[in-house]
Amino acid sequence: MKVINLIRISWKALLRNKTRALLTMLGIIIGIGSVIAMVSLGQSSTKSISTEISSMSTNVIMVMRASQTQGGINIGSGNVQSLTQNDIEAIKAGSVKISKASPVVNSSQQAVYGANNWPGSIRGVNEDYLSINNFEIASGTNFTAEDVKTSEKVCLIGKTVVDNLFDDGENPLGQVIRLGKIPVKIVGILKSKGQNQMGMDQDDIILMPYTTVQKRMLAINYIHMISASAISEEASDLAVADIESILRRTHKIKEGADDDFEVRTQQQILDMLSSVTGMLTLLLAAIAAISLLVGGIGIMNIMYVTVTERTREIGLRMAVGARNNDILKQFLFESSIMSLAGGMIGMAFGVGLSYIASYFLGWPFVLNLITMGISFFVCAAIGIFFGWYPARKASNLDPINALRYE
Template structure:
């Protein structure tokens, strides 16, 4: 039989059982739709994570104290006091691949203004901190090097703190707030950044000179971390190696001694989250593929019923000279048409 005739017969068979054919195609529609939706969600999530991390700066490098092991017990980074102000000065003086270097301090508590209060955290850095972290000034100004030297009680607020402490649309410049019973003068506000990759509100923060936080809030002599931006995002690995070399020199570590600090880059974060996203993508694709398999089984069952119903027709075709392969091609073509039509409906 000619292919055109087989095609016409397949179309006629589908038209004869419109409802059954529609329900069969519906299984394919649901299966293909599930695959497309799940893959789109997985891919979109992956791109969103990469974009969120990249928004913090693709040339960002974080140096943190290494976890301490005392008596066989892991003490954690917070108990480690390996990073000092002299390390920041040493990196600035001797590095060739670093654009900006800032100490990092952090504390948490209640910010109070009049009868309003809000639980938040206060971060500290030098005059290059906002540049490294990609924070932009909305109103007012950023603190300067003189205010850092004198441990001035000045701060810049994120929009979440402004809205919850002062109210929406209120300009807080020049006002005084209290954090941990320490008065701070508001000299600026940041533009809104939104949530980061981990779902943390990047606008729920106060930024002050790191020296102020060290002397007046945490009362610590060591740094929580060091934040760095490389000159070229294509030289992140080289910059990381340079940082490691310089910090080992600054800490006077011997060749046999392990680093007492850890270096993390945005590339590592993107790689780690990318691996997780790819696993989720495969998992979602596998789950949605089950719907497609179910749709295929539906077509198989319908074709089995169709063959059973049309045994007389098949016998007649064989009696007048039809071949087995022609009969097989006829039903196979019907199954293909049902699948294609179902896919086109998505």
């Protein structure tokens, strides 16, 4: 029997019961549609996060103080004073993989200008910090190495700080704001960076020479963090290894003892976040796959009903010359056509849904052809798998009994 005839027969049989075929397909449509939408949205969110992070420059390395234990009590990292300016010098001198490094000293002081005030997150850094972390200056200039050396009372402020301290139209450049008790002159305004991947406002920041924060605000001589950049993204693993060995040496940490610092790269954060979104995607796709399974069972159910209902038709087809195999194939084609057509509608539906969703969420729209291809094969497999038993039942009918079936 010609395949084209088989397809014709199955297609016509489905057309005779349009509503039923459509309702049966609905299960597959929803199943495939949701799988596609979930996977595609998951990939969109991963992509949106990774583009955001790479805009922050992927070769950033952060060195933090590790938490420490004293007499069995974990005292956290707040009191640890292990990192100093000397470490930065040692890292810069000791590793060719590091292009720049800046200390970070954090403080928070109420910022006051005229009648306005705002809780300022102050970050003491050196002149390289901007280029390490991809900050750009909208107007004014960066402070200089000289400013750092002399603990100059100058600062760069972010857009959120500008908005809260200054009235509209007022030019903050050259103005002096008060941070706690210290008057500080604004020498530059940072370009807006928006929120970071954790949802933190990166524009709510006041950058100052770290020496100023150390000596004039906190009266400390250690630093909180080191922010460094590797010469390239590929070199960042080697740079991390260099930093670790240099710091262990300068901190005189014995063989086998724990580090008193912690090194993190932007890449690690990226990996962590994408593993979280990846897991979520997998979970949602698994739930969607269950609905696909239910859709498949729906097909099987309807095919059983169809076979019983069309027993006489099957008997007639056999009487006029259909072989058992022809009947088997006809019903397999019917179930496969339903699941494939349902799958294609579902794909269109899923792609549409994820397109609309990613448009409103402001995520990049990702269309994964591999997922589409797999879904297509899954549909075909569902049609054949769930259509097999009903089709077998049909093809095993005895034409004599089938013709007389009431």
